[in-house]
Amino acid sequence: MTLLAFVILLAAAIFGYMLNLRAARAIRAGGTRMHSLGGFHGGYAALLVLVPAFVFVILWLLFQGTIMELMVKASIADRLDGLGTGEVQLVMAEIRSIVGGRIFGEPAQWKLDAADYLTTLRTTASWLLVALTAGLCAAMLLIARARVSATFRARQGVEHIVFGLMIACAVAAIFVTVGIVASLLFETIRFFQMVPPLDFLFGTTWEPQIPIREDQIAAEGAFGWLPVFLGTLVITTVAMFIATPVGLLSAIYLNEFATPRLRKVVKPLLEILAGVPTVVYGFFAILVIAPAIRNIGADLGLPIAPNTALAAGIVMGVMLIPFISSFADDALSAVPRSLRDGSLAMGATKAETMLKVMFPAAIPGIVGGVLLAVSRAIGETMIVVMAAGLIAKMTINPLDSVTTVTVQIVTLLIGDTAFDSPKTLAAFALGMMLFLVTLVINIFALRIVRKYREIYD
Structure with a gap:
C-alpha cells in the first residue's frame, strides 16, 4: 500500500x-x-x-x-x-x-x-x-x-x-547531526554508569561478556577499548602506507606527465576501484592476499595468523587509491595555469614545477583527499571482518589477527538487542570514541590546510 x-x-x-x-x-x-x-x-x-x-x-x-x-x-x-x-x-x-x-x-x-x-x-x-x-x-x-x-x-x-x-534540507541536516551526537552521548553516559570510564579508556582487555545467570561468575566482562582502537590504528596505517604514495604518484603522473589519450583510458580504469563493493575486496583478501602472505611467511619462517591486519590493510589500501588519486588530481588541476607556465618559462623542469610550485599550491585539496581516505579506512567493516578477524589483541604486529572499532560495533548490535546491558551499550561508547577521534583528525587537517593555504590571483 x-x-x-x-x-x-x-x-x-x-x-x-x-x-x-x-x-x-x-x-x-x-x-x-x-x-x-x-x-x-x-x-x-x-x-x-x-x-x-x-x-x-x-x-x-x-x-x-x-x-x-x-x-x-x-x-x-x-x-x-x-x-x-x-x-x-x-x-x-x-x-x-x-x-x-x-x-x-x-x-x-x-x-x-x-x-x-x-x-x-x-x-x-x-x-x-x-x-x-x-x-x-x-x-x-x-x-x-x-x-x-x-x-x-x-x-x-x-x-x-x-x-x-x-x-528545510539544511535544517534537517543540522538536526540529524545534533541527533546523532545526542544519541551517542546519551547512551554513552548510560554505559559509563555501569562501567567505570577509566576501565574503558585505559583497559587493555576487550571481552564484552555479561552473565546470563545470577550464579555465573566467569562472564563479568572486560570493556577496555585500547586493543580495539589499536587494531583500527594498525589496519589504517597499513592501508594509508599503501594508498597515499600510490594515489599521489598516480595523480601526479596523470596530471602532468601522461598523454591526453593515456589519461582518458587510465583515469576511468583507476576510478573503477572506487565502485567495487567492499565484500568483493574482502573475497580478494581472503582468497589471494592472505594465502600469499602465509606462503611468504612460511618461506621466511615467520609465524603468521590465518587472518592478519596486513592482508586487510593491503586490500583496504587498494580500495582507497582512487579516493586520494581523484582528489589530488582535481586539486592539481585547480592550480592556476599561470603558475605552471611561469615556472616552466623560468627554466624549471616539469618535475621541479610539480614539486616546488603545483604540489604546494594544491596541498589543501590533497589533504582533503587523504582525510577522506583515512575516514573511509577507519569506518570500513566488511574487509576487516573477512580478512583480519574478530579477536581484539593488544598488538601492533601487522602479521597478527586484530579487530577494529566498527567491527565490534556491528558484532555487539547483531540481532534483536535490548539497550539495558553494558555489552550492548558498549557499542555506543565505541561509536562516541570513534566520533571524537575523527573530530580530532578533522581539526588537525584544517590546521594543515590553513597553514599552507595561499590565495592566487
Missing part, C-alpha cells in the same frame, strides 16, 4: 502540472497578458501537491510503527506487568515474528491474539494512508487550480517553495 500511496502522489503531481499548464495557456490564448509563464503555473501546482503530501507520507511511515506497537502493548498491558525493558522487547519481537509468519514452537494464545491485532492495525493503517494521501492530493489540486489567473505570481510561488525546501 505504501507503493500505491507514492504512485497516487506522483500521478497527482503530474496531473496538477498538466492541468495548470493547460489552464494558463488557455488564459494566454484569450489575449490576456500573464504575469508568469505557463510552466511556472504547472510547476507551482506540482510542487504544491508533491511537497505536503510527500512530507505527510514520510511522517506517517516514521510514526505508524511506534504508534501501532504502543496500541498492541496497551492491549496486552496485563501480560507485560512486571517485565523488564528487555523482556518486553523480546515479547514484541516474537509478536512481530508471528505476524511475519515466522512461528517457532507453540506461542501462547494471547501472543497469537496480539499478532492478529497488529495485523489488523497494519492493514487499516495502509488503507488509511492511501485514502488520506489521495484526499490531501485532491485538496492541493483544487487550491492550485483555483489560483491560476493572469495576475498570480506563479514564478515567485515556485521560488518560495524551492527556497523553503532548501532551508
Whole structure:
C-alpha cells in the first residue's frame, strides 16, 4: 500500500502540472497578458501537491510503527506487568515474528491474539494512508487550480517553495547531526554508569561478556577499548602506507606527465576501484592476499595468523587509491595555469614545477583527499571482518589477527538487542570514541590546510 500511496502522489503531481499548464495557456490564448509563464503555473501546482503530501507520507511511515506497537502493548498491558525493558522487547519481537509468519514452537494464545491485532492495525493503517494521501492530493489540486489567473505570481510561488525546501534540507541536516551526537552521548553516559570510564579508556582487555545467570561468575566482562582502537590504528596505517604514495604518484603522473589519450583510458580504469563493493575486496583478501602472505611467511619462517591486519590493510589500501588519486588530481588541476607556465618559462623542469610550485599550491585539496581516505579506512567493516578477524589483541604486529572499532560495533548490535546491558551499550561508547577521534583528525587537517593555504590571483 505504501507503493500505491507514492504512485497516487506522483500521478497527482503530474496531473496538477498538466492541468495548470493547460489552464494558463488557455488564459494566454484569450489575449490576456500573464504575469508568469505557463510552466511556472504547472510547476507551482506540482510542487504544491508533491511537497505536503510527500512530507505527510514520510511522517506517517516514521510514526505508524511506534504508534501501532504502543496500541498492541496497551492491549496486552496485563501480560507485560512486571517485565523488564528487555523482556518486553523480546515479547514484541516474537509478536512481530508471528505476524511475519515466522512461528517457532507453540506461542501462547494471547501472543497469537496480539499478532492478529497488529495485523489488523497494519492493514487499516495502509488503507488509511492511501485514502488520506489521495484526499490531501485532491485538496492541493483544487487550491492550485483555483489560483491560476493572469495576475498570480506563479514564478515567485515556485521560488518560495524551492527556497523553503532548501532551508528545510539544511535544517534537517543540522538536526540529524545534533541527533546523532545526542544519541551517542546519551547512551554513552548510560554505559559509563555501569562501567567505570577509566576501565574503558585505559583497559587493555576487550571481552564484552555479561552473565546470563545470577550464579555465573566467569562472564563479568572486560570493556577496555585500547586493543580495539589499536587494531583500527594498525589496519589504517597499513592501508594509508599503501594508498597515499600510490594515489599521489598516480595523480601526479596523470596530471602532468601522461598523454591526453593515456589519461582518458587510465583515469576511468583507476576510478573503477572506487565502485567495487567492499565484500568483493574482502573475497580478494581472503582468497589471494592472505594465502600469499602465509606462503611468504612460511618461506621466511615467520609465524603468521590465518587472518592478519596486513592482508586487510593491503586490500583496504587498494580500495582507497582512487579516493586520494581523484582528489589530488582535481586539486592539481585547480592550480592556476599561470603558475605552471611561469615556472616552466623560468627554466624549471616539469618535475621541479610539480614539486616546488603545483604540489604546494594544491596541498589543501590533497589533504582533503587523504582525510577522506583515512575516514573511509577507519569506518570500513566488511574487509576487516573477512580478512583480519574478530579477536581484539593488544598488538601492533601487522602479521597478527586484530579487530577494529566498527567491527565490534556491528558484532555487539547483531540481532534483536535490548539497550539495558553494558555489552550492548558498549557499542555506543565505541561509536562516541570513534566520533571524537575523527573530530580530532578533522581539526588537525584544517590546521594543515590553513597553514599552507595561499590565495592566487
